[in-house]
Amino acid sequence: MNRRDAILRVATFVGASMSLPTMADTLERSASLRASTGKPLLFSADQDAMVAELAETIIPTTKTPGAKAAKVNEIIDIVLKDCYREPDQKVFMEGLARTNKLAQDAYGKAFVSLDSNQRIEIVKKLEAEAKELKAQQAKAVQGGNNQQDVQMPKEQRKVTPFFTMLKDLTLMGYFTSEIGCTQALEYVPVPGRYEGCITLKPGQKAWAI
Numbered sequence: 373m374n375r376r377d378a379i380l381r382v383a384t385f386v387g388a389s390m391s392l393p394t395m396a397d398t399l400e401r402s403a404s405l406r407a408s409t410g411k412p413l414l415f416s417a418d419q420d421a422m423v424a425e426l427a428e429t430i431i432p433t434t435k436t437p438g439a440k441a442a443k444v445n446e447i448i449d450i451v452l453k454d455c456y457r458e459p460d461q462k463v464f465m466e467g468l469a470r471t472n473k474l475a476q477d478a479y480g481k482a483f484v485s486l487d488s489n490q491r492i493e494i495v496k497k498l499e500a501e502a503k504e505l506k507a508q509q510a511k512a513v514q515g516g517n518n519q520q521d522v523q524m525p526k527e528q529r530k531v532t533p534f535f536t537m538l539k540d541l542t543l544m545g546y547f548t549s550e551i552g553c554t555q556a557l558e559y560v561p562v563p564g565r566y567e568g569c570i571t572l573k574p575g576q577k578a579w580a581i
Contacts, residue, residue: 498534
């Protein structure tokens with residue numbers, strides 16, 4: 373799979389409002405710029421390193437390489453810059469700051485300095501906060517004009533929680549990467565005839581798209 377094909381997949385996954393060729397060109401330019409400079413486009417160097425460790429916590433290296441080896445942080449940096457609205461970018465950046473605060477409060481260290489078990493605990497807290505926010509949003513929407521509805525401003529009812537964005541971007545970035553497609557999934561470079569439904573054998577990997 374070449375880089376342009378991979379970027380077209382990303383554009384399809386994120387449901388870009390621009391046409392796919394236009395979005396693919398934008399993403400490819402950003403990917404080329406990041407590759408040539410070796411620097412993140414939206415993140416600071418510290419944020420970029422932190423996103424790499426967060427993604428690795430979500431998809432760690434096991435029998436197959438994890439998110440860090442797949443350079444998922446680079447994909448998140450590019451897609452967040454080119455495909456997400458400024459308010460969503462703001463939520464993501466605030467989420468990174470929130471993550472470091474949780475790490476400092478719990479262990480007296482920045483997230484990147486924690487060991488793997490400590491990182492997992494912080495990620496569990498972020499996941500719990502995301503679930504709680506979603507539950508509050510659902511109650512606010514269902515509440516109509518009652519007191520519960522008043523407690524959450526309208527602009528917050530559709531905000532995607534930081535951890536939800538992070539997890540979605542990590543999964544998308546990993547499973548559209550070469551490592552994700554060819555090692556974590558079952559990959560056939562030259563498939564045979566089309567079969568719409570094939571039963572997976574016990575223990576078999578899911579098929580790469």
